[in-house]
Amino acid sequence: MTPDRDESAPQGQTLAQPNSIGRGTGTGTGEPPTGEMGKGAQQPLPSTPRSRTSTSESKPKVHLMGTEGLVWDIQDVRKLRQDHRIAGSLAGSLPRSTMQNIFQGLPLRLLPEEISILLHHDVIELVVDNHGLQRYDGSDPDASNTTISGLTDHALVFEHLWKDQQFFIAPGMKFGGDYLLYRTDPLVCHASLVASVKAPDEPLSLVDVANSARLVSTVQKQHLLCSVLPAHANTTMTPTTVATTIPPLSESNRRVVAFAVEWAGF
Secondary structure, eight states, X not given: OOOOOOTTSOTTOOOOOOXXXXXXXXXXXXXXXXXXXXXXXXXXXXXXXXXXXXXXXXXXXXXEETTEEEEOOHHHHHHHHHHHOBOOEEEEOBTTBTTOSSSOEEEEEEOHHHHHHHHHTTOOEEEEESSSEEEEOSSOTTTSOSSOOSSOHHHHHHHIIIIISOOEEEEOGGGTSSXXXXXXXXXXXXXXXXXXXXXXXXXXXXXXXXXXXXXHHTTTOEEEEEEEOOTTSOOOOOOSXXXXXXSOOOGGGTTEEEEEEOOOOO
């Protein structure tokens, strides 16, 4: 028995088998092909540059316009929320639903203390949109030429609640406070605390304390009174008439003191 041959092939010759390496004038023996097409097949494909969205090392960009810190990139918004627990507040209108303000879109607005703390922890890259784009990473305080100040009392309180107490934080103006505090993502839970920042020497009457506690109790929340004391001050004060303290303060933020106030209902 003899193997079948292609009748179209010349006598005494067999057709070359397809080469498993690439196109070209292959010999059917597994050797690399020859010719221009064979040479091209052996060359590796040029590597494509990685996009910004696939680079995990890139920091979210915050565009500063006056006192407004805006995030325009949806990937930056997602990274701030998922990796750093920064929810912010959406400030843009939806193109197909412009006559309502219940559902908002990009950009994401950040508070001045949020920007200060995120710069302090090297989380974001600040882009100043004044007379041209200027990049600012927080290393030179005079380079930004903006109104973003350093670590104020609000910034220190924000850092304590965000970094040490692990809260998601949103603006709390609608409930009469500075911040709304969420145990998890605001998309899956309601705020449990309304935080207000008070100066240590600010007069605070019991009537105001009772009014604020009664207000937030109607929406099933507690009012958190926060203050920043000097480093040498005694931070082990014991509340006598107003409420209970939150978990012990960390050593790095020993200047921040907070009390949770709840309406008793009488």
